Amino acid sequence: MPSPELASVDGVITPTPEARIPPGDDGLLRGDGVFEVIRLYQGRPFALVEHLDRMERSADAIELPIERAPLEAEIAAILAEYGKHEGQMRLVVTRGGRRLIFTENLPPLGGEVALATVRYSPTIILTGVKSLSYAANMQATRIAKAKGADEALLVRPDGIVLEAPTSTIFWVSPEGGLRTPSIGSGILESITRAKIVRELHVEEGEYPIEDLRGAREAFLASTVREAQPVSALDGRALPEVPGPRTQEVIEAFAGVLASELDPAPPAADPAEERS
Ligand SMILES: Cc1ncc(COP(=O)(O)O)c(C=O)c1O
Structure with a gap:
């Protein structure tokens, strides 16, 4: 069963196709930003702290300021809305300063x-x-x-x-x-x-x-x-x-x-x- 595809842009949650970010963001124009992908097992994130820690290290490496507290609050909000599904959660912070969170279906990978x-x-x-x-x-x-x-x-x-x-x-x-x-x-x-x-x-x-x-x-x-x-x-x-x-x-x-x-x-x- 497909899981809900939701997006949070700086804390505003919508279905992903309705989410909007300013097109002038260097995250889009130059790939300048950081991301993480976290597995959701029945809606529960695995190794969330390790992923947030790595995201902070990635951001430090490209001198991108990250605010962890609002990101954590927004993750909790989108997961509460998402419910108990199998899927993945993508975190993105762009050079334009946007905090993006997506819930996504798992890609089809096959057994081997x-x-x-x-x-x-x-x-x-x-x-x-x-x-x-x-x-x-x-x-x-x-x-x-x-x-x-x-x-x-x-x-x-x-x-x-x-x-x-x-x-x-x-x-x-x-x-x-x-x-x-x-x-x-x-x-x-x-x-x-x-x-x-x-x-x-x-x-x-x-x-x-x-x-x-x-x-x-x-x-x-x-x-x-x-x-x-x-x-x-x-x-x-x-x-x-x-x-x-x-x-x-x-x-x-x-x-x-x-x-x-x-x-x-x-x-x-x-x-x-x-x-
Ligand atoms: C280049 C690269 N190597 C390895 C991995 C596996 O990392 P992880 O186990 O943290 O998902 C990833 C994950 O996205 C990756 O992008």
């Missing part, structure tokens, strides 16, 4: 994902920053789709594995160890990645793409995907989809969700009452 490598050079200034300038990430996905895959795997020009455009990559070494690129390779500090690294022993480093090509199993991790098995890399099928270590991560993440999901929003569900 085929990857194609795409050469990508971290930008240095924006590396690790969840800025609105995501056109390169979106283009990488289109390049991968043109090659017949579902998603891109970004690889540095020197052959070091980075991440997918909106998720982290993990794989299993021939010895059975879980591996993922280190943050210092030039990737985003993924919140899902941090939870997995906290729960299980994970080797972190700068790994050449050949290391991943020899893996028996791999998966992508993100807020929206959780842990999603990789079925193929550059047309070569992976032997185990999902493999035992991926299964172990899926179960560990389910445990994290069960213990850490933020408290339920208020019992009243105005979105249901209205319909």
Whole structure:
């Protein structure tokens, strides 16, 4: 069942198609701003504090002032209106000073994902920053789709594995160890990645793409995907989809969700009452 698509612009909540922001905002004109995407489980946000903390770090990196208190109040208001649905919540703060919050349906992702490598050079200034300038990430996905895959795997020009455009990559070494690129390779500090690294022993480093090509199993991790098995890399099928270590991560993440999901929003569900 689709969930309500609502937008809050500086605290004014409307259905998303009716929301308006001034077109002169540099958030739109130059991709100058920051964002976060938070998973909603039956209307309950997962890891909201971590996402707000990361948004503040991103904003600091591009010298964008953020007011956290009104943002938190507006999140509570839109979630109260949204009700108990499965979906995601997008937070945006623009250079023009707008605070935007959207509730969105989850993208259709399928059970597994085929990857194609795409050469990508971290930008240095924006590396690790969840800025609105995501056109390169979106283009990488289109390049991968043109090659017949579902998603891109970004690889540095020197052959070091980075991440997918909106998720982290993990794989299993021939010895059975879980591996993922280190943050210092030039990737985003993924919140899902941090939870997995906290729960299980994970080797972190700068790994050449050949290391991943020899893996028996791999998966992508993100807020929206959780842990999603990789079925193929550059047309070569992976032997185990999902493999035992991926299964172990899926179960560990389910445990994290069960213990850490933020408290339920208020019992009243105005979105249901209205319909
Ligand atoms: C570039 C990039 N890497 C990784 C991730 C996964 O991060 P998280 O687990 O915090 O969703 C994202 C999420 O949007 C991303 O944009």
